[in-house]
Amino acid sequence: MIKLTTVLLAANLGCAAQAAPFSDQPRSYVFTGDGGKSATAHFPWIAGGPPGAAEHINSYLHDAYLQTLPASDPKETRIKVLDGMTMIESQGVKAMNGGRMVRVSIEEEGCGAYCSSGISDFDFDAASGRPVGALDLTAPDAKARLHLKAHKAHVAEIEKFLAALKRDLRKSGPDKARLQEQIELYEMCLSGREDAARDYSYLLVAENSLVVSFGECGSHASRALDELGGFSYSVKGEAMRPYLSSYGRRLLLGDAQAEAPSINKSGQLFKGTINGRLPVTLFLGPSGRLGEKPFDSAHYYYDKFRQQIALVMQREGDAFVLTENDKNGKPTAVMTLKLSGAKLSGEWRSGAKRMPVDLTAY
Template sequence: MRRILATFLLACAFGVHAAPAVVQGLVHGTGPEAQRFPWVRTDDAKATDRINQFLFIDTFEAMAPARAGDGLRGIEAQNWQRMPNLGYVVLRNDGRVLSLRVEGEGCGAYCESFTAGHAFDAATGRHLSPGDLFTAEGLADIARKVHANNAARLRKEIAALGSKARSKDEEREDKIALYTECLTSRQDPAYQKIEAMGRMEIDAKGVMFSQGRCSNHAMRALDDLDGFSTRFTPAQLGPSLTPYGRALLLGEGAAPAPASPFDQVLHGSIDGKLPVTLRLEPLRNDGSAAATYFYDRYRKPLSVFGKYRDGVLLLEESSDTRLRLAPDGAGLRGEWISGQKKLPLVLAP
């Protein structure tokens, strides 16, 4: 009896593995050029909302519809003009981790393909960041291996280009110059601090970290390497994982999620009366921070930018409107300030 009770209490404290999520494709347009975007449904309504809100806000700067049946009608036309191609792939969906890749083409002054990897704790809907899954020492070790792998690939390509011909070839020389400059810049400690491991993507075979290509848009035709990626198997990752990471990625044991509000979607209210939703971006190495928030009634995005310093997150919306917040477990607590007016603001997952 005591053993059963202990197991029950552990499950309540740390959560249990959920059933695989149902991922439904919402469609905009018709025919082979129709854009598709994921709508996720889990056994837990709160986790479902956390996942869908994150995906929609991150991709469209728009709140997710209340139901899958509402589709993509609420997405403004300018979003589709900026993203003429959009699709997704489910990479892992095993009840512990839901991982998706959103991919397509984004257009501004010119069009570029893009990919965005998103992984979630399937039971709670928490968006997973490298700091959730890996220890500080593990992150540093992974970063060293990623940068070493990228440098080795560049050196190999430079050597191969150098041995291809003895006669002068302008395009070959331009490629060598491109990759040599890229190698030099990526060995700069400042670059490695900013880029760290790059973009994380989780699938059934392990974790992959990716970084962008060497070339800008104008020089892309010269760049045969495209992006860089380094894959780690579960066995390779084991020593670098936190207890929470081991529970999610390997299914070993149980552990609570980190209590951090960064890189999450939070819900709450201003003055206890005005419901709001906020998507807080990951904290950058220099302490700069950004977020998008919505008054739930109006569902229009408001962008705020600022700094996190000495435990205080100060985000400015305009010259006289700002948010002054402090982490409160996995949420935030503080004030919405406009001129001389100050109202309490409380946010939680």
């Protein structure tokens, strides 16, 4: 049983510094995971912080990770099937970047073709609880510029390691077969990564740094041969400034004058109504948590039921056509929405039935 985790955060947030500190008080949820087995998730539940911030964090985490919305009743403990998952454990909440950001971490284990474990990190603006990622905090061309530098360093590391392996191979010894396998692995990896124009990295935000991260050369089956593992290239402190948006300079460097944008590119929840009386929550964001296209994915909930409904998106500028399909792929309803500042408005229609939609960034 996970211990109740309470992490106090000293945040330099002006008037927000008077708010109760953030803490993590995990909730237990029963879910059906790998092989249809029942398991218990100890999922983050954030309290404290400036008014409304914890509520925003909890809503985003439940949507992004559990594909539902938080229940109003804390005794409601059953959630949907989480295929392949065997373990979900909150790792608490901690301050980042001078207390201007907070990170919530979740340890997870799951099984597919192979079983693996890892940590998922979710970052938030400590003043508001809005989720933030590289899409929100960096200039539009930051990834492309950083990738070129990171790629050069990454290739150089592989080449250096390959040269050392080849020197060892020339020596007689019992590990000769393994060395040959490693050389083949890294030569194949290098041939696939020598083209600097091929973008196969991720841009991440870390403590006082931007990080370009590359995956391992070895697949899961050959992981034992891959001594290099993943590769990360970091830019720290003031060296980040040329790559940051004004909002990024505020959160990462402490520049106080920049305001937060109306909506987040890395994932934005909107709350409002259909027909003025049906409360709904809608998500716009990238495909996948580390996606790099601002708005190419959408889903929504009727708040009463908290069941995620997938939407197929067509976008032209700030106009969105969001189509809901049945299990056979047949359209059942369409929302036609226009984004203006922090508001989405338009129409929901199904057959001859039409109802107004009014939503505001949450």
